[in-house]
Amino acid sequence: MAYYDEEDLGRFSEIAKYRPDLFEKFMAWYQACQEDGALSRREKALIGLAVAHALQCPYCIDAYAQACLESGSNMEQMTEAIHMASAIRGGAALIHGLQAHNSVHKVSM
């Protein structure tokens, strides 16, 4: 059995089976988040793509790569968004280096 199946993205709504009320609430919120607002759909799709990479969710990466194309972003813009997510992930790892330093200093003479 494959853990990630591309076809599962289209079956997302099946998760509603046991608690449709919760899924309905989630979808209403999720869809409202996608609409044009203070941020455009295109900006939101780029944020979605960046977050998808930070979370490393293959379904979200697929969905938001398509959403970026269909909202008018090009590969340069999408790649910059991915670098932003990666840079923040890298920075978040690196800043924890101080925790390691602190831990070592605490027990060192």
Place this chain on the structure above:
Amino acid sequence: MDRSTVPMSATNDFEEKLAAHGLELRAETVEILQVNVGKLCNQACKHCHVDASPKRTEIMTRETAEQVLAALHRFRIPTLDITGGAPELNPSFRYLVSQAHALGAHVCVRHNLTVIFEPGQDDLPEFFRECEVEVISSLPYFLEQQTDAQRGHGVFEKSVEALRRLNETGYGIDGSNLILNLVYNPVGAYLPPPQASIEADFKREMMARYGISFNHLYTITNMPIKRFLDYLRRSGNEERYIRKLIEAFNPQAVAGLMCRNLVSVDWLGRLYDCDFNQMIELGVDPELPQTIVDFDPAKFALRRIQTASHCFGCTAGAGSSCGGAVVKN
């Protein structure tokens, strides 16, 4: 499997979708005669629904062009929309355009830009200006990589040069009445972005990068027939793309579909509800006249449009027509 159209179910799933929304697709009055003067083209784009290329030999004769002009004159049809192939490569092209202009028709030409560099075509911008032609040109993106990926190596550079020539002739310039519209097609198996948003990008980038201006950008969805269908199959995208079109069905797009106010004429003078139906040889209602010689707009008004699964391409998202998105955003 037949490569001309998407797989058909035993019943017409597009008609079923219309019916489920309480809709029926019928024409209004005929305002546009869209004439495909042949499949010969100097390019061979990967998404072309005509399968046009330099190797094609199907081309409209002068006699058929005369029949088109007779219909235009007799029935006072306001607009002649000329497409191909590269229509300029038809020997009767300039005759058809100048005569239609003399009759008072508004003439649109689906001009691929690069044909201007073919022998004997370098005065095309001036010819367009003389006949007050509305020029409609494909440019899938404002960057070279995407445009050449769809339309062929070197096409972007030539297209930019041709656009400069059109601007110099007065096309697409503020305050000029010479109209230059561009057409955006997705470079792959996805839907076009919102028209207003991508038009703003094109206007900004075309001016900043190349000093080029134009009037409007039309977004057109790639139709799953002919060469684009071949691409979908080769790339393993067919099922996903068709599903995307069906899931994006927008009942609001139906009222503005191009088939409702045009009749399409092929290189032999045969009649269709649109250029896409023409390419899969899905003629007009069999009860109606089938050729331009017998055409009568009174009989074509309110006709039932012939549909098949590819029609989902025109009703997906904001809709798609020869004039771009149907539902404005």
